[in-house]
Amino acid sequence: xxxxxxxxxxxxxxxxxxxxxxxxxxxxxxxxxxxxxxxxxxxxxxxxxxxxxxxxxxxxxxxxxxxxxxxxxxxxxxxxxxxxxxxxxxxxxxxxxxxxxxxxxxxxxxxxxxxxxxxxxxxxxxxxxxxxxxxxxxxxxxxxxxxxxxxxxxxxxxxxxxxxxxxxxxxxxxxxxxxxxxxxxxxxxxxxxxxxxxxxxxxxxxxxxxxxxxxxxxxxxxxxxxxxxxxxxxxxxxxxxxxxxxxxxxxxxxxxxxxxxxxxxxxxxxxxxxxxxxxxxxxxxxxx
Amino acid sequence: xxxxxxxxxxxxxxxxxxxxxxxxxxxxxxxxxxxxxxxxxxxxxxxxxxxxxxxxxxxxxxxxxxxxxxxxxxxxxxxxxxxxxxxxxxxxxxxxxxxxxxxxxxxxxxxxxxxxxxxxxxxxxxxxxxxxxxxxxxxxxxxxxxxxxxxxxxxxxxxxxxxxxxxxxxxxxxxxxxxxxxxxxxxxxxxxxxxxxxxxxxxxxxxxxxxxxxxxxxxxxxxxxxxxxxxxxxxxxxxxxxxxxxxxxxxxxxxxxxxxx
Numbered sequence: 001x002x003x004x005x006x007x008x009x010x011x012x013x014x015x016x017x018x019x020x021x022x023x024x025x026x027x028x029x030x031x032x033x034x035x036x037x038x039x040x041x042x043x044x045x046x047x048x049x050x051x052x053x054x055x056x057x058x059x060x061x062x063x064x065x066x067x068x069x070x071x072x073x074x075x076x077x078x079x080x081x082x083x084x085x086x087x088x089x090x091x092x093x094x095x096x097x098x099x100x101x102x103x104x105x106x107x108x109x110x111x112x113x114x115x116x117x118x119x120x121x122x123x124x125x126x127x128x129x130x131x132x133x134x135x136x137x138x139x140x141x142x143x144x145x146x147x148x149x150x151x152x153x154x155x156x157x158x159x160x161x162x163x164x165x166x167x168x169x170x171x172x173x174x175x176x177x178x179x180x181x182x183x184x185x186x187x188x189x190x191x192x193x194x195x196x197x198x199x200x201x202x203x204x205x206x207x208x209x210x211x212x213x214x215x216x217x218x219x220x221x222x223x224x225x226x227x228x229x230x231x232x233x234x235x236x237x238x239x240x241x242x243x244x245x246x247x248x249x250x251x252x253x254x255x256x257x258x259x260x261x262x263x264x265x266x267x268x269x270x271x272x273x274x275x276x277x278x279x280x281x282x283x284x285x286x287x288x
Numbered sequence: 289x290x291x292x293x294x295x296x297x298x299x300x301x302x303x304x305x306x307x308x309x310x311x312x313x314x315x316x317x318x319x320x321x322x323x324x325x326x327x328x329x330x331x332x333x334x335x336x337x338x339x340x341x342x343x344x345x346x347x348x349x350x351x352x353x354x355x356x357x358x359x360x361x362x363x364x365x366x367x368x369x370x371x372x373x374x375x376x377x378x379x380x381x382x383x384x385x386x387x388x389x390x391x392x393x394x395x396x397x398x399x400x401x402x403x404x405x406x407x408x409x410x411x412x413x414x415x416x417x418x419x420x421x422x423x424x425x426x427x428x429x430x431x432x433x434x435x436x437x438x439x440x441x442x443x444x445x446x447x448x449x450x451x452x453x454x455x456x457x458x459x460x461x462x463x464x465x466x467x468x469x470x471x472x473x474x475x476x477x478x479x480x481x482x483x484x485x486x487x488x489x490x491x492x493x494x495x496x497x498x499x500x501x502x503x504x505x506x507x508x509x510x511x512x513x514x515x516x517x518x519x520x521x522x523x524x525x526x527x528x529x530x531x532x533x534x535x536x537x538x539x540x541x542x543x544x545x546x547x548x549x
């Protein structure tokens with residue numbers, strides 16, 4: 001534990017906790033929309049931004065925010081228009097993103113695998129005070145937007161047409177979600193890396209929904225699991241000398257296994273303690 | 289009587305296909321209008337066009353006297369889709385889904401207050417589901433989910449209810465709960481426009497039937513009493529959808545060509 005007295009470890013922990021809290025708060029909307037993998041895709045695109053930043057001697061993080069945002073809004077516009085070829089269009093965008101990133105990073109002066117790996121798998125230990133300020137500011141913005149707009153975003157992700165007839169600014173909210181995804185991906189790239197970013201958005205939500213009944217409780221539990229896994233991930237990885245990002249993701253997956261088991265056990269107990277009731281036969285099969 | 293929905297020579301469709309070619313329709317305050325027609329005749333498209341979910345190609349639509357493009361008072365309209373959105377594994381309680389119905393009235397930047405909570409409870413009580421308020425919607429039967437959607441629309445206290453086949457595949461208990469909720473709504477002065485496949489237990493409520501056929505309004509008037517073997521007590525109205533003919537409403541059957549829609 002004395003590792004935590006080092007300033008770089010404290011910075012790493014603060015950064016991880018912020019992302020652990022913000023990523024599932026956004027991720028729950030993406031999961032509800034069946035866009036669980038969008039974070040992964042935007043991560044690929046962000047790598048091109050990193051390459052642009054390194055090549056032009058600008059901040060890679062800022063360039064990544066910019067490029068990822070453009071990519072995310074592009075994905076949203078594709079999703080809104082063509083429903084048929086959206087899947088393929090996304091694939092093209094994602095592979096273009098990662099290929100462009102690898103080429104651009106290679107062209108830059110400070111090339112080398114270590115540099116690339118730093119962005120792909122995270123590099124908490126090198127997080128500077130300035131990085132923490134950026135992560136803190138953007139993370140807080142993401143968190144506030146996701147919590148304050150929960151009723152509207154829930155309505156949108158639950159039933160987009162109903163949201164439209166309710167007069168909600170559907171397109172603005174969709175773009176907001178896209179931009180927020182891009183921002184979260186980029187700030188999380190220092191912690192877990194672009195290849196594991198999506199896990200922190202999705203896995204805590206998947207874990208929470210095994211034991212919850214409502215949307216609000218799922219969000220709360222997912223944020224708890226996220227922040228717990230991120231915090232524990234930093235400490236465990238420091239003690240065991242493992243990669244912090246991957247350790248965090250494995251801990252979140254362990255939480256998923258735990259809640260799945262708890263859910264199965266609880267349902268078994270409930271079934272045994274309650275006498276069978278004459279259930280209303282399902283009239284239509286709803287794919288909920 | 290003020291006009292709630294005014295459709296003039298509307299044409300609408302999807303992609304290259306035109307489903308409605310020339311539809312005119314007027315719904316006054318307090319009216320209960322059933323939109324009838326064969327499967328694929330465009331009856332759902334008609335109400336979706338009125339709501340702005342399907343773009344209007346030609347013609348005009350006015351909602352509460354305002355052209356649809358400039359209409360902003362969406363809290364006056366309660367929409368009940370055919371079924372719950374495609375959703376996903378994220379659970380949501382019945383109360384949370386119904387609370388979405390308050391958004392149009394409250395706006396997106398305000399948190400729900402006491403009035404919103406009361407309205408949600410009242411709406412659920414109205415469809416007989418108040419005891420399920422904390423249950424995940426996924427655990428409800430199809431009919432109960434449909435009632436949840438009605439409660440969501442009613443929670444916003446709209447002046448006009450628009451329902452898309454609310455009776456499709458709904459159990460008898462739910463159909464009755466639902467007919468009662470709609471009866472109370474009209475008794476309080478509400479206007480209803482609904483797409484129906486068959487009149488069923490809603491029959492006494494319907495003031496006017498509109499039959500959509502071949503992209504136009506083929507017939508408009510009071511809905512017919514069931515005739516022939518349809519009128520026999522206990523008649524189970526079951527028939528294959530592909531050969532759907534609205535017996536007694538539509539005096540000509542859809543041809544092969546029109547059925548292709």
